[in-house]
Amino acid sequence: xxxxxxxxxxxxxxxxxxxxxxxxxxxxxxxxxxxxxxxxxxxxxxxxxxxxxxxxxxxxxxxxxxxxxxxxxxxxxxxxxxxxxxxxxxxxxxxxxxxxxxxxxxxxxxxxxxxxxxxxxxxxxxxxxxxxxxxxxxxxxxxxxxxxxxxxxxxxxxxxxxxxxxxxxxxxxxxxxxxxxxxxxxxxxxxxxxxxxxxxxxxxxxxxxxxxxxxxxxxxxxxxxxxxxxxxxxxxxxxxxxxxxxxxxxxxxxxxxxxxxxxxxxxxxxxxxxxxxxxxxxxxxxxxxxxxxxxxxxxxxxxxxxx
Numbered sequence: 001x002x003x004x005x006x007x008x009x010x011x012x013x014x015x016x017x018x019x020x021x022x023x024x025x026x027x028x029x030x031x032x033x034x035x036x037x038x039x040x041x042x043x044x045x046x047x048x049x050x051x052x053x054x055x056x057x058x059x060x061x062x063x064x065x066x067x068x069x070x071x072x073x074x075x076x077x078x079x080x081x082x083x084x085x086x087x088x089x090x091x092x093x094x095x096x097x098x099x100x101x102x103x104x105x106x107x108x109x110x111x112x113x114x115x116x117x118x119x120x121x122x123x124x125x126x127x128x129x130x131x132x133x134x135x136x137x138x139x140x141x142x143x144x145x146x147x148x149x150x151x152x153x154x155x156x157x158x159x160x161x162x163x164x165x166x167x168x169x170x171x172x173x174x175x176x177x178x179x180x181x182x183x184x185x186x187x188x189x190x191x192x193x194x195x196x197x198x199x200x201x202x203x204x205x206x207x208x209x210x211x212x213x214x215x216x217x218x219x220x221x222x223x224x225x226x227x228x229x230x231x232x233x234x235x236x237x238x239x240x241x242x243x244x245x246x247x248x249x250x251x252x253x254x255x256x257x258x259x260x261x262x263x264x265x266x267x268x269x270x271x272x273x274x275x276x277x278x279x280x281x282x283x284x285x286x287x288x289x290x291x292x293x294x295x296x297x298x299x300x301x302x303x304x305x306x307x
Contacts, residue, residue, distance in 0.1 A: 012055060018055065093123070094140070095141065129200070160286055167240055169256065170238075180258065183213035186210070187213070189218075193206070205264065
């Protein structure tokens with residue numbers, strides 16, 4: 001039994017007439033009649049009651065018609081899903097991200113992607129940058145978002161967002177009176193930082209900036225990136241952070257840009273050898289849409305937080 005036998009049966013069942021069914025199928029009537037007879041012989045039951053006025057389905061034929069329609073519905077769905085998979089509109093992506101990147105537009109990006117590609121299954125995994133790189137190489141995630149710099153030839157990357165670095169200070173700190181702060185003025189300040197192993201690239205960028213200004217930062221307290229603003233507000237020290245951290249809206253803080261405007265880049269990273277249509281579609285979407293910038297509502301929070 002082949003799909004063409006089922007197609008012939010469906011035409012006769014819907015037209016209730018061999019002549020009209022033959023015209024619909026663009027074949028002669030005698031070959032159509034023989035195909036239906038062969039089908040009935042293979043199944044072992046009569047599917048039609050034939051009369052000079054036309055044909056009617058038998059009880060067995062009615063049951064068979066229900067299943068044949070389901071078969072063609074399944075075949076059509078399979079064709080559609082196959083075509084969509086070939087252009088990256090279906091599949092599954094596991095995305096690694098830093099919790100602090102929720103304030104960098106990543107969540108808005110994922111939301112926009114889900115609206116555009118609702119049949120792609122997304123799974124989010126919160127991971128530190130080094131964990132993401134290891135998970136990429138091991139195939140546990142498909143794409144990640146980390147901060148530059150990154151030096152690994154096996155990992156492809158795309159800069160999706162660049163933002164200014166700012167100094168987080170307690171609101172009453174004397175340097176908060178400045179519009180921009182020369183980095184050298186932070187030489188004697190205690191620093192609050194995240195542990196290097198959680199993000200060596202970004203950590204080293206901050207250390208390099210400080211050494212270029214003539215000092216090595218005196219780190220007195222380590223904490224996860226999202227907890228650093230609270231530590232600064234509590235008076236443990238100052239911190240150099242991405243501007244998007246302002247969206248936390250923490251009270252008791254001032255955020256001031258640095259003289260010279262040093263910046264940090266947010267990278268989308270994936271395996272060099274990952275050529276799956278779903279992955280390629282995601283990369284193309286991110287390149288086209290980009291990571292949304294801070295919304296107006298967040299700007300109001302920034303003013304409150306910066307005093």
